[in-house]
Amino acid sequence: MKPTPAPVEEGAPPRAPLSGLERSTLRELLIRGPKSRAEIARELGMSRASLTRVTRALIEQGLLADGPVELRGATGRPSEVLRIRPESRKFLGVKLTGDHLFAVVTDLTAQALAEYDEPLASRRVKDAVAQIGAVHERLAEEHPGVAAAGIGLAGDVVSTDKGQTVAQSPFLEWSGVPLAALVSERLGIPATAENDMRALTAAEHWFGVGAGHESMVLVAVGAGIGVGIVVDGKVVTGINGKAGSLEHLPIDPSGPRCERGHRGCAASYLSNAAIVAALRAPGLDYASVLDLARGGDPAAVQAFRDAGHALGVLIATLANTMDPEKIVVTGDGIAVAELARGEIDAAIATYRRHLGVPTPLDIQPFDFAEWARAGAVLAIRDFLHF
Template sequence: MRSAWPDLAPAERGALLEVLIHGPLPRAEIARRLGLSRATLTRITRTLVEAGLLSEGATELRATTGRPSEMLQLRTDTRRFLGVKLTGDTLYAVVTDLGARILSSIEEPLVTTEVDDVVDQIAAVAARMEVEHPGLTAIGVCLAGDVANRGGEGIVTVSPFLGWRDVPLGVLLQQRTGHPSAAQNDVLALTAAEHWFGAGAGLDSMALLTVGIGLGFGLVVHGQVVTGAHGRPGRLSHVIIDSGGPICKRGHRGCASTYLVNDAIVTALGGAPLDYEGALRRAREGDPAARRAFEDAGVALGALIALVVNTIDPEKVILSGDGLAIYELAADRVHHAMDEALDTGSTVNLDVQPFDFSEWARAGAVLAIRSVLS
């Protein structure tokens, strides 16, 4: 098992990315995509094979005429990456291979939310998981909040759930573990994971919407994840859905956050002692008020999807998150609201992806993979 990542030239990184994102390819196809001569590409791929990143696979006939081509494929077994997702009270972690396939996962409560304690806890998790999967190459951590990546430092400028401000998490974790470490906003990390290894693999443009405890929006344009000037993903929580609707905590009437997030559904049913799981159970049992709350959320979700499609015209919209029950219970309302708001001729390729919290941690591992490749 190799752990250290080789120092790759730009063309070598480009060739590796083509195979990583698009799957096995012949040398001629990689050379064409990168605008390189076959001789140059042969030299590049030799380096990648010797580094244990690519291997020569079976031959395949790529056209109706001509000789079969030998395929270059990703060596996923030579590197291991630790991905971590932090919430306000829980640490989720996975180890993946270079193809972002989850090899093992754990979940444990945070000891405290103090920065040093969290860094120590991640380091302890890394040490335990490295016993089973020796040779970690890099670590990636994602969390809700704003993360600036000036010089790749991964500075958490603000994280409300953890109560952090201006925490150089990437640097602290690298100093503590000795492994290259990166930090990123969780929605941006999940967007990148879907773009490289998920439902958006290889697309030039896509949008990701997550619904649940919060409302997330990630975007890929021209093959690149769009990152705001302050390390933020897009924010749709306060787009007005109904000017006569409920008032949110910030004083907006009828914005998306008053319908879509889990707490909004609970609030619509009278609030505590009811929780989201209780609201969901009532809706599945046919309770009219609960069904209405999820249907109202479905209308808001459809309106937001239409807004994204009308504005960006992405190839695909991926819907995920721990609040997918909205789509389960109100898919007809989602699509009706989309149809009402879409511009003439607009189409939506909507891909609903099952979700659990290990997907957030896997996004952290993809962040680690992307960080070493950059």
């Protein structure tokens, strides 16, 4: 039995795994921003003494900085504001599509330090893992000492005894791949994997407009329609890793047919392809239809309005089902929220069961790099065991 000598990079002391309170403290500071020890203690229901102990350990590990700053309450001794040291840890985030690999290195607060992408050389598991390894090494030249990695991809990812496992991924044609374990072995650091939509949900929940909420719903519109659900501070996965599969929610049985044969489902109105198809004009792509709609072209405007209606029904259904604190809409097809806000709100008003307390709706701009950043957030959450 050889004692694995954890390679101590930088000047950090040997890293004991974070204890429970250490993790909650770090999470509290990450999500809610700088706070004093006393505040955290009240928030977490712990004693101040415990926070002295825990924050000392975190400061020793370089994760926190004891703000030399002082802040004033109304009376009494001013508190020392603790803040995260974002630069203390780095994380690698990866998004895999059927033909491309997007990667990003972030700090502890999920801020991107470096971005990189390249075509996926091969869909074979072995090759993909090797490519992730190569990308890691390439990025490590400038950003050494990445603490953990997270990978997001379309498909069903479930938790098994071999770590997060890709049960099925149509685009990559994978099934039963223990991706987290494979990548971890290749990179020599902890790694995790998750469905890309749930990764994005995790990112928005901790570092986006969902920060500080116990529940939220994220709807991402674009090539497909993705739904991510957070309940009780955790992203809902589903027993088969299929939660949030609402792209074929029935909207109007007399509507157009989607590529899977449903009449008038959400995807048949709302996906980028559906918006393009609604114009029945060959040679158009999403960008040009968007331009047409912005220019006032009636058919294009109508396509976006129909999409907005479908989105509103979807949002209302989710709000009725989960009653979340917040609903966030994002994705590369986010323009629908700008062009058809009226239809969205009208559909919500019609189908929302309880109008007394409208659920806050946030429209978030989207950039494709978000997908890779979401992978890094997976790694951060995993680092904090959340």
